[in-house]
Amino acid sequence: MKKLLSLFIVLSVLFSCSSEEDSPTDSGLTNLQISVQSKSTTSVTLSTTSEGGPNFTTVISYALSGTGNYQQTSSNTISGLEKGTKYDMFFTRTRNGQDYTSPTLSVTTLGFTHTPGNPLFSRDTEVNHLYQVIYEGNTEFGDFAQPLSGYIIIENDSVPLLNVTATSTQIDFEVGKNVRTILPTTADNYQYNYPFEIGLFTNEAYTRITTDTQTNTLTQPRSVFSIDNHVPYIESGVLTGSICSNSGKRGIIQPRGRFWLRDQGTSTNSDYNNQDNYNVKITNIVDPTISRTYLASDIFPINTLTGDCTIEGMALVASAVNGRRGFHDANVLTLNLNRNFFIDGDYTIQFIVEDDNTSYFSNEFIVTLD
Secondary structure: OOHHHHEEEEHHHHHHHHHHHOOOOOOOOOEEEEEEEEEEEOOOOEEEEEEEOOOOOOEEEEOOOOOOEEEEEOOOOOOOOHOEEEEEEEEEEEEOOOEOOOOEEEOOOOOOOOOOOOOOOOOOEEEEEEEEEEEEEOOOOOOOOEEEEEEEOOOEEEEEEEEEEOOOOOOOEEEHHHHHHHOOOOOOHHHHOOOOEEEEEEEOOEEEEOOOOOEEEOOOOOOOOOOEOOOOOOEEEEEEEEEOOOOOOOOOOOOOEEEOOOOOOOOOOOOOOOOOEEEEEEEOOOOOOEEEEEEHHOOOOOOHHHOOOOOEEEEEOOOOOOEOOOEEEEEEEEEEEEEOOOOEEEEEEEEEEEEEEEEEEOOHHHHHHH
């Protein structure tokens, strides 16, 4: 009887050990991932995922970024947030009394209503200076988070915008003369007209804006925001030789290019595009002492300059580019030279503009006098 009892006890222990080894164990939750599914000005909808099986509860924690003052919700959509504000968010899943926590995600709510797919349009109410942005079909932006600021972006450079303001239906901004510092102007990459984008900050939110269609002051459509290059540039030179009966005493050079005209470019809004002064310099390459600078005070009407052999000076004639009359056109610069001073040889011509105590130099264009 004692032997039977001992055998029963041994078998019971073995059976118990075998049962513990064969029973499944809870390996926990792994690979917890949190991401933004959608967001608006006042809400964020999150996607929360993990691996390791069902039967868990989820709590989402969120707080103003950097504060650590977390609130909690069981919904994946967090509402009642502030516009253009950055929040820290993570979720915790609990299973079998064990907590598993995701990485923390920083999310910034939209600073205004910006619906993907709704085309934006713009117009410049003053060339190169004042711009407006609107939605197609009277869609409203709503209220903008404050403060408002922005940047003009050209290629990989940017400069601050001036006086950014907004209503529920329109964004207004100014492009300042600081844009000249980021316009590529070398002979290799000079362009008359540059596209640009807007980087708009509404409180902590950042939105990069480009437009589908732009209409300028002359109702000409453009594909994107664009600005006429502010920096002068000479693109050709036409030599017409002697124009006087005493051959060899006077001669004309007519460089053509993109440079400002002193008495053009004003608008009903301001004289923003009207530079302070300009001059033109011509220099002999071999002998730089043979050089002369023509000032704005040397300007003559073109008919006077070409009809009077005694005059040495310059005249400017504007030729509009794509209908955009203004301070920056396809200009013809006529120089009436004293050939007794300007001997035969190679010369550089440079157009120099002075504005707001800053000088802007064109390329040095080479012409040959012979």
